Amino acid sequence: MAIVNSKITLDELQELARFWSEDRDAISVYFKAPAPSELAHREEPIFAKDQIKQKLGSLKGMSHADREDVQRILETVSELKGNNGRAKVIFACWSKGIWREYDAPGDFGCRIDVGPNFSLAPLIAQQQGRRRYCIALADRNRARLLLLEAREITEHSQVIDEDDKEKIRTTGTGKSVHLERKKDEQVRRHFTFVAEHLLHFYEHKDYDCLIVGCRDDMWPAIEAELHPDLKRVLAGHFHCDPGIASCEEIQEKAQALVDVRDRVDEQKLMERTMGGFASNALGAVGINEVIDALEKGEVRTLLWTSKPDGEQHSASLCEHCGHLEGKELNACTLCGGKMRLYQNAEEALLRHALGRSIEVREMHYSKLPMPDRIAAWLRFRAEISTPQALAS
Structure with missing residues (x-):
């Protein structure tokens, strides 16, 4: 029987972040079950199965291990009956003996990713941004x-x-x-x-x-x-x-206030970051600018906007020294180590930032500039003093 957790520790996140499969058979599943009802109980497993099968259909053939993972995921989703309002988050790789299952608060929709790494960005952003x-x-x-x-x-x-x-x-x-x-x-x-x-x-x-x-x-x-x-x-x-x-009435009215506060806070952060970038002060916009700021230790908050399929921007991360590059690269230019290519750049950036006291935020109401939709609010700029940056 699988052990289902509701909280994910930093050690667990770091373990999942280090995972890499050259066979590209790491599966990440985020699924929020609909509110319990007779109709939802019939529809939610069907909907989830269709989404999972469609995504996994992009694999070039399916090994026995892939099929074992898929079957177990389908069985897990089929057994959900509302899940007490929580999302089901699963990270699985049969060939490496990995199965991590969590009941996480928050709404992630239905998302299935398959590749060499687990998709941690939605989970980490939700955990850090939770008030x-x-x-x-x-x-x-x-x-x-x-x-x-x-x-x-x-x-x-x-x-x-x-x-x-x-x-x-x-x-x-x-x-x-x-x-x-x-x-x-x-x-x-x-x-x-x-x-x-x-x-x-x-x-x-x-x-x-x-x-x-x-x-x-x-x-x-x-x-x-x-x-x-x-x-x-x-x-x-x-x-x-x-x-x-009633609790339902209280939650509805309180959540409306929370949503307004979240929108206002995000807009302020967006304006602060974009204004800082425009004045060459405490803002960085674009994958290369953000990577440079991360490696100088300047970043206070890492920001990204979710991108639709086909609009991903990749980034490479050295598995040895953690050096980042905003493009595909086989060998690290600093230590010569092997570079891992992440199709979603925020996944590489998050792994560099994990455990470094850097806040991460997925922007839900504001759109960051294309093409990579990545930015950062900075603590300081190495080439100028913080008082100068704040004054500008």
């Missing part, structure tokens, strides 16, 4: 905490404050006014209590960004209690009734 959103729901009496990550939502706290008490609302005088003021102070302390817990969880790195759900009239009072650090990572707030809101 954890704390969703705090609050009203005058209660609070609920949920975590949204890669479109998966889980509830972690039903109630973190005292039980409901009778609400006192009056505009009278004397004792009634005193009771109203006392109640308002209790509400303020309740929101302070919630905000302090949110700050504690953030400082302990339990989440990356914050979203608040509440009734509209409660938002000013909640916002007033948030620490500046929480306001800095606040992705927005939405209207709901914290006491009765």
Whole structure:
């Protein structure tokens, strides 16, 4: 029985990144099962099988090993029944005894690649770009905490404050006014209590960004209690009734805010990179520029846009010293070692960057310039000082 993992460690990624098959029989499968339904259960295996068979049909003949892998992949996909909303990711090479199967959060669509190497770019980009959103729901009496990550939502706290008490609302005088003021102070302390817990969880790195759900009239009072650090990572707030809101409703409203934030963040990164490139500052665009920056240790964030079939740009990577070339090359110009040709340039660049504290981002909303659609935002430029680059 295969061991299915949901998390992939750096060591596992590096092991998969080093893999190379001269027989070009390494198979990479990304498949997101549709939401469970009677119709989906009938259609998803058929759709996946057709996609897999069509892709594998491009092989020049199929060895016994190829057929064994294909059959096992088809059986695995056929058994999926929604997969709890997660994508199935498989890396397989029968001739080398490799089978790695993961249930990964995120939506990769249906993708099958066959060649000398495993296709790791979608997985690494998704893992690195994944943010954890704390969703705090609050009203005058209660609070609920949920975590949204890669479109998966889980509830972690039903109630973190005292039980409901009778609400006192009056505009009278004397004792009634005193009771109203006392109640308002209790509400303020309740929101302070919630905000302090949110700050504690953030400082302990339990989440990356914050979203608040509440009734509209409660938002000013909640916002007033948030620490500046929480306001800095606040992705927005939405209207709901914290006491009765379902997880599905919460996820839909929170995900809409996440999508907007992702689009804005990506556009800012795009503008920063392209502007830096235009001013010869902290931006590099094009395969050769990016390779040069990578080998000088200048890259902060490696960017690429997914390309349709037929538009791939290849790159070579030395299996010995890690030297990169934006073209096909048999021998390394630095050490004389053997160069491996990757049909998708980002796969070669990712392997060079893996483990070097370089962020990687696949651009979903912005298109990088052709022909290779690869760029990088830099930490510095070796030939100029960082203050000069930032000033320009």
